[in-house]
Amino acid sequence: MVARAAIILLIFFALLSNLRLFRQTLNFAPKPLGTDEITLYEKRFAELKKILPYHGVVGYISNKQAEDIRFDAGAAEYYLTQYALTPLVVAYSPNYPLVVGNFLQSVIDPEIYTSKDLVPLKDFGNGVLLFRRAGR
């Protein structure tokens, strides 16, 4: 009797857990392909990619600077920028000849880049800018 109950309980709870996940996923709002968050985020960099070199290293600045990019959730935008611009290496630093700016707002306080000796080269909209280091 106990063995039978154990078998039934195991089947029941395994199936229940499985079907709960199934039901949860059915609740997802169907999205057309290419409209997920990451794909949309990547599209912000489409024009920038056209004028950046294919290889090499570029710098990165944002108005959302993280203390430690490994553990700070604020670094997610930086990770996504690297993911979008691969195979270009995006260094988390403004000390490079070319620097990618990734800002949340479209109007940016110039203090953010002038304090780092950066000169805007082009504004691609949606908070994406390209800078060069002043004096080069």
Add this chain to the structure above:
Amino acid sequence: MLWLSLFSPLFIGFFLISIIWPRHKAVSPYLLIQSCLAVGVGLGISSYSFFLGLAAFPRSSDGFVNAETTSLLVFTVVLLCLYALRRRKDPAPRSAPKPASKEGPVWILCAPFYIALIAAMIAFMFLSLDSPHGGWDGWAIWNMRARFLFRSGVQWTQTFSDLVAWSHPDYPLLIPAAIARCWAHIGHETLVVPAVVSMLFAFATVGLIFSSLSILRSRSQGFLAGLVLLGTPFFIQQGASQQADVPLGFFFLATIVLFFLQDRLPKNNHGLLSLAGMTAGFSAWTKHEGLLFLACVIISRLSVMVRVQDRKVFLRQAFSFAAGLAPVLATVVYFKTQIATPNEFISFPGLQVAVDRLTDGSRYLQVGKAWAEEMVHSGNWIFSLLLLLVFYLLAVGINPDKAIKPALASSLVLLCLLLAGYFLVYVTSPYDLHWTVATSLNRLLLQLWPSLLLVFFLVVNTPEQAMNLLSSSGKHSQARADGT
């Protein structure tokens, strides 16, 4: 072209396994095991051949694709010829493990298993459609590395730059290289590839645990173990998030299954050990934990099999294992010594720091407490199946097959060593313990989950045995008297 690039490695893997596999009277029970193993072996071979091609001919990705396609075709033809030749030469089957014949109320388990399988497949597809780039580690580590390998061409080593240390450029490349290889074959990137690779690994794990237990114990036991795995939502979610933990768990399981099947073969037949060496090597080519697994496999087999086997037989078996392992391990060693950056977790922190951490009792307590909590809830179950399995064990009792006892002992030693190894990595971790445990422990436990389920269901009575024992008190008493 997309499906050809995805499935051609699987055919190669299948034929290779078919050549090595011992001949059986009944082939069909083993077809599912071979097909599931072919997923890992095929994708593993394609991955490291792509990596070696990149290392040897970085300037010619088109040339590599053509060379690889040609060599894969030649390889397939050679394997087919060898296979046909072997069938002609040796029509009589050799002695082989007999599939378990005890069949009980299979239909009771069959229906829930297939319902769970279909539900899991649909859930997997919905999860993949919702996050086609994968979960956080899926895109930030594995798929980004695949992009680097595919897009970089001559400059592919840039992906291992210290400037992107946060993306763990020291991680092995089985998954990224398998994905990049498919993209290279079709000439462009598509999100279908990483999703299908992840799906193949997840459902091959389910197929492998079902088919191996069907052979080693009974179909009902296979259905039950498969159902418990499919009833672990975290397994499906992690699979769909395109991380490497489910593929790693597949290689752990495959290696252990092959040891069990090997130990039921005559002592002069060591073919499956070459495959076990290969799958153990692929685990090290998937994630760092695979290196620990490999060390634990060697220690556990050495400590158990040397006692129960003739030394000559053991040495021959060890040679077969090493023959399968060597090419993959050589690639891993080349990657780790020549290309990758040092691993942050196992980088030597200094003797005094390590001793301080190892002798700090509070770290053991903290890790132990987190483990206890995580083990109970890690599967995202409605009710902890781990606790239910403990109850199940007590209710149905244990009755391991005598023929597999040595393999069972070595598997238990292996899993205990792995758990102890994982525990000590946490104790000596250079990072904040709370953060490290919170972000990784459930995934580490998931890697071991399929193997733990295999061993568990090899040990416990099958449902039909448990019910027969109940219906026949005489048999029950006899079983107890036998100590089973």
